[in-house]
Amino acid sequence: MVMRRTITPAILLMTRDMGESDLLVNLFTRDSGIVVGIAKGAKKSMKRFVNTFDMANLITAKFYRPNGRELFIIEDASLIDSFPHLxxxxxxxxxxxxxxxxxxxxxxxxxxxxxxxxxxxxFLTTINVIGSTNERWNGSSTGTVEGLFWSHTLKFLEELGIAPLLEKCVRCGKEFNSNKIDNITNLSYNVSNNNTHKGELDLFVPSAGGMVCNGCLLSREGGVPFSRGTIMALIKAKDVPIERLAILKFTRDSLREIRKGLMAFIRYQAGRSMKSADFIERYLKSD
Ligand SMILES: [Zn+2]
Known part of the structure; x- marks a missing residue:
């Protein structure tokens, strides 16, 4: 029986040594999602896999899955692009x-x-270009780059089907869109204006899957307060096409809220801590 080969662009996620000469390779492929396979002889035969198995490399990979096996066989790989300036x-x-x-x-x-x-x-191409202009990043500030990072991350979460709900309260559906909120607030001003400032207690609650309005908050429920500006910036990031995300501006306060909220959300979704997330938080907190 002829085994079906797949040839597809792929991003290298991780490699591990496997015995004397093989590599276990985790790929994120365009045509088949995550693929975990063995590159036979990759540690020895550098000719067949020239410079292909470095972290984050964009490669073309050819692979198949032998009948009854879990691991793929990576037959061939060639470099399309790398991101050395990261x-x-x-x-x-x-x-x-x-x-x-x-x-x-x-x-x-x-x-x-x-x-x-x-x-x-x-995204990798974009930050590689930013890295190549280094020094002062050609005018891009740390905040601009972090904003770009979070708006892309939000796009990734959407594509993965796990984006948090930001436009409205996850419980009652009250909308956070600023125009509509002003109307609602005006209409209900005398009825339910218990709190000192409108919207002050709207929290982003990672375990609830998004925004919770102050009316729906459970007692002692933990979360990150998101200002109206932060919510609007994130909603915009969802709408703007990926190639235009660089036009979005985030204030430092918004970035701080987003960092705290989305990191906690992603950790909650993953059910565990993430190495690079811990680093980003520690590193940017001092900023
Ligand atoms: Zn609510």
Whole structure:
């Protein structure tokens, strides 16, 4: 029986040594999602896999799955692009690593992932360009780059089907869109205006899957207060096409809220801590 070969662009997520000469390779592929396979002789035969198995490399991979086996056989791989400038900055490197960790954790196996794949490679390309202009990042501030990182991350979560609900309260459906909220507040001003400032206690609650309005908060429920500006910025990031995300501006306060909220959300979804997330939090907190 002829085994069906797949040839597809792929991003290298991870490799591990397997015995004397083989490598165990985790790929995020455009046509088949996550693929875990063996590259036979890859540690010895550098000719067949020239420079292909470095972290985050964009490669073309050819593989098949032998009948009855769990692991694929990676027959062939060639380099399309690499992102060497990420290592010019700890920020960029950790954004890249975080993205790979996110994909490893949540992307499905054996399912085409064209949109997500293109979004991830476009993000890696973007931060690689930023890294190549290093020094002062050619005018991009740390905040601009972090904003770009979070708006891409939100796109990735959407493509993975696990984006948090931001537009409205996860419990009662009250909308957080600013125009509508002003109307609601005006209408109900005398009825339910118990709190000192409107919207002050709207919390992003990771375990609830998104925003919870102050009326729906359970007593002592934990969460991250999101300002109206932060909610609006995130809603915008969902709407803006990926190639135009660079036009979005985030304030430092918003970035702090988003970092705290989305990191907690992703950890909650993953059910565990993530190495690069811990680093990003520690590193950017001092900023
Ligand atoms: Zn509510």
């Amino acid at each position: 290592s010019n900055s700890l920020n960029l490197l950790s954004y890249g690593e975080f993205t790979l960790e996110l994909i490893s954790q949540f992307a499905p196996e054996g399912v085409p992932q064209k949109k997500l794949f293109d979004a991830v490679s476009s």
